[in-house]
Amino acid sequence: MFGTDKNNTKAWKKVKSEYKRFKKVHMRDLFEKDLARAQKYTLELDDLVFDYSKNRFDDGVLQALLNLAKEREVERKRDAMFEGQKINSTENRAVLHAALRNKKENPMCVDGKNVMGDISAVLEKMKKFSEAVRYGTFKGYTGKKLTNIVNIGIGGSDLGPMMVCEALKRYWQKDIRCYFISNIDGTAAVETLKNLDPETTLFIVASKTFTTIETLTNAKTCRKWLIDALGEHAVDKHFVALSTNTEKVTEFGINKENMFEFWDFVGGRYSVWSAIGLIVAIAVGFENFEKMLEGAYAMDEHFKTAPLQKNIPVVMALLGIWYNNFFGLHRYAVIPYDEYLKYLPAYLQQLDMESNGKSVDKDGDFVKYSTGPVVFGGAGTNVQHSFFQLLHQGTDIVPVDFIVPAISHNEVGNHHEILLSNVLAQGEALMRGKTISEAAKELEKAGKRKEEIDFLKKYKSFSGNRPSNTILLKKITPFTLGQIIALYEHKVFVQGAIWNINSFDQMGVELGKALALNILPEIEGKVLHRPHDSSTASLIKKIKMFRR
Numbered sequence: 001m002f003g004t005d006k007n008n009t010k011a012w013k014k015v016k017s018e019y020k021r022f023k024k025v026h027m028r029d030l031f032e033k034d035l036a037r038a039q040k041y042t043l044e045l046d047d048l049v050f051d052y053s054k055n056r057f058d059d060g061v062l063q064a065l066l067n068l069a070k071e072r073e074v075e076r077k078r079d080a081m082f083e084g085q086k087i088n089s090t091e092n093r094a095v096l097h098a099a100l101r102n103k104k105e106n107p108m109c110v111d112g113k114n115v116m117g118d119i120s121a122v123l124e125k126m127k128k129f130s131e132a133v134r135y136g137t138f139k140g141y142t143g144k145k146l147t148n149i150v151n152i153g154i155g156g157s158d159l160g161p162m163m164v165c166e167a168l169k170r171y172w173q174k175d176i177r178c179y180f181i182s183n184i185d186g187t188a189a190v191e192t193l194k195n196l197d198p199e200t201t202l203f204i205v206a207s208k209t210f211t212t213i214e215t216l217t218n219a220k221t222c223r224k225w226l227i228d229a230l231g232e233h234a235v236d237k238h239f240v241a242l243s244t245n246t247e248k249v250t251e252f253g254i255n256k257e258n259m260f261e262f263w264d265f266v267g268g269r270y271s272v273w274s275a276i277g278l279i280v281a282i283a284v285g286f287e288n289f290e291k292m293l294e295g296a297y298a299m300d301e302h303f304k305t306a307p308l309q310k311n312i313p314v315v316m317a318l319l320g321i322w323y324n325n326f327f328g329l330h331r332y333a334v335i336p337y338d339e340y341l342k343y344l345p346a347y348l349q350q351l352d353m354e355s356n357g358k359s360v361d362k363d364g365d366f367v368k369y370s371t372g373p374v375v376f377g378g379a380g381t382n383v384q385h386s387f388f389q390l391l392h393q394g395t396d397i398v399p400v401d402f403i404v405p406a407i408s409h410n411e412v413g414n415h416h417e418i419l420l421s422n423v424l425a426q427g428e429a430l431m432r433g434k435t436i437s438e439a440a441k442e443l444e445k446a447g448k449r450k451e452e453i454d455f456l457k458k459y460k461s462f463s464g465n466r467p468s469n470t471i472l473l474k475k476i477t478p479f480t481l482g483q484i485i486a487l488y489e490h491k492v493f494v495q496g497a498i499w500n501i502n503s504f505d506q507m508g509v510e511l512g513k514a515l516a517l518n519i520l521p522e523i524e525g526k527v528l529h530r531p532h533d534s535s536t537a538s539l540i541k542k543i544k545m546f547r548r
Contacts, residue, residue, distance in 0.1 A: 006361065006500055007325070007369045011071035015064045018353035019326040022061055026465045027054060027431045043312050045302050046484050047474035050312045054431040055319050055399075055467045056327075065318040066308050068498065072204065074314065077497040082304060084110045084265070088504040090361055095504050096263075096299050097270035097489070101482070110265050121277055122261055129240070129258070130281035130289075133202065134173055141234035146202040150179045150192065151279045152222065153206030154214045155350065156268030157242070158182035161206075161279050163347040164272055164292070165341045167481050170409040171284040178283050181222070184214040189221045198229035203239045204279055204453050208262065210248035213517075220251070241273045267504055270351050270489060288478040297481025303490045313490035316469065320491070321498055323399050323467065324373050333391065334377035337404040337423040340476055344403070345377030348488055355492045355503040371499045380404075382423050392429065392462055400468040402427055403484065407475045423470070433464015 041053035099108040107114040132138035136145040207215040235253035260275035281289040323329040356372030408416040439460035443453045496503030
């Protein structure tokens with residue numbers, strides 16, 4: 001559609017000219033000239049406030065970016081996704097994770113079939129099972145209540161439910177404890193199992209094909225641990241599966257009635273809304289799981305209906321394009337100022353980098369521009385004492401998303417007031433900075449001698465003009481969490497649409513996995529050697545020597 005040079009279109013060129021006009025403008029000047037800037041550039045949805053005023057743009061830049069979104073047909077592509085068209089072109093699949101939280105249950109179709117009936121049936125099954133575990137009517141083999149719930153998965157089957165369970169920890173049933181095993185490193189399984197009681201432990205094995213090597217290896221280790229304690233017949237009461245492979249599931253010893261289905265129109269990193277969220281439903285109750293779906297649905301409706309200039313995911317995405325493709329800032333940080341959201345940055349790393357870390361576009365051409373950025377982050381205020389030095393004074397500028405609730409679930413003393421003051425101060429400091437002359441005046445006021453002032457003033461200065469978004473929530477609830485996750489899903493979608501890439505495959509993970517399967521027999525000693533580069537061959541030799 002765009003030809004091979006997709007960054008040479010009319011709208012792209014206009015944004016580029018806006019960058020040349022605007023690249024040296026300082027944000028502190030923008031705020032001083034327009035006292036209503038914050039109100040002008042703040043969007044709200046329910047109890048979610050998105051303040052994007054601390055970014056390096058004006059109306060001219062924003063309009064050029066909006067025109068780029070229109071030129072790249074973001075609205076048409078968005079509608080195609082919600083209509084169930086096969087926008088995952090390399091795998092010939094629809095992309096309908098939004099159907100999982102379609103609370104009005106309007107028809108959503110794949111290949112002409114309305115999938116809402118199947119989705120509702122799985123949700124109802126999840127509700128019944130989660131309540132049976134919570135209320136103790138589904139018991140373990142020896143008749144004890146199952147209170148230790150262990151999710152065995154990897155990628156989206158681990159990061160999603162783990163992040164959500166931690167984010168909603170305040171809502172956990174008091175006698176329920178959640179654990180997650182994902183890493184193939186045996187330490188992950190051993191350290192989890194050593195403090196658990198087999199009689200009260202339920203394992204949830206999450207693998208669509210029931211062949212994922214990491215997940216199945218961990219599941220077999222847990223199965224052996226259970227059998228060693230309770231015997232073979234205990235598997236039926238202590239394992240359930242999130243899968244579509246009935247044969248493999250029953251072969252493992254899991255009752256097919258305890259298998260929960262999900263579909264190929266839902267990618268792993270978009271699957272926490274599906275049966276993959278079973279551990280969430282058990283921990284927080286199905287009613288709270290449904291409220292999370294409702295929050296995501298509210299964001300879906302906003303994304304579908306709000307005009308582009310008032311559309312939070314669209315504006316957020318366009319600012320990311322502005323920095324990534326025109327300022328050359330190929331990374332961004334997500335800093336939640338809430339301990340419950342500490343795993344959100346890791347979750348968003350997969351969502352963003354697995355979706356948009358692509359170098360071939362939907363026309364089969366190698367792209368000539370930057371696509372998915374590097375995402376990192378951590379919980380504030382902890383990270384203020386790690387990488388914030390670089391954010392404030394480093395040579396690389398890193399755009400930041402700050403996320404913070406106005407009200408904490410744990411209002412202890414003045415902890416939350418201190419937390420809130422920190423997140424607001426960080427955004428202001430990144431925007432305003434401190435000039436050399438301002439630093440000199442501060443040092444003079446502190447009683448420093450002229451020689452000290454001249455020496456220290458540059459070290460004490462901050463360039464500022466470093467962009468950030470602030471997402472303010474009233475409180476972290478299942479509903480607002482659903483909104484946040486869906487917001488980032490749609491932001492990633494919009495950027496993929498503008499870059500003309502397929503955000504819904506992940507072929508980049510395949511080569512390493514295939515090579516690992518080739519190397520495994522050598523490590524195990526089943527074959528002597530296979531052809532490798534000299535480095536890999538040498539390392540295999542050294543490993544075998546150490547292990548002998």
